[in-house]
Amino acid sequence: MKVSAGKQDRAMNGTFTLATGERKTIKSSLFGTSQDMMYCGMSSESTFSIGLLFSKGYQGHALNFYFPRKSSYIILDKRKYYIVDVKPETITLQLSE
Numbered sequence: 001m002k003v004s005a006g007k008q009d010r011a012m013n014g015t016f017t018l019a020t021g022e023r024k025t026i027k028s029s030l031f032g033t034s035q036d037m038m039y040c041g042m043s044s045e046s047t048f049s050i051g052l053l054f055s056k057g058y059q060g061h062a063l064n065f066y067f068p069r070k071s072s073y074i075i076l077d078k079r080k081y082y083i084v085d086v087k088p089e090t091i092t093l094q095l096s097e
Contacts (some may be wrong), residue, residue: 014095032056037047042088052076
């Protein structure tokens, strides 16, 4: 499978974009448990929300976190994500290494 230069750069530096309601798995295990993050949009012009979802099989729960739009980074599950861009429809994050 050939990867274009743009996609390869994004994959190497850990940058990704989530649309409102889109999920990204940030941790999973062999026992069937997973942790996902979901962009929940902007509740106001100065605040955005990220959901942290925990699940195992058909059971799960979620936490909804609210952050100021001016934040330069957030920490979820002991991982630091730099905020590249925040819009009502999308958020672009970069995982620190």
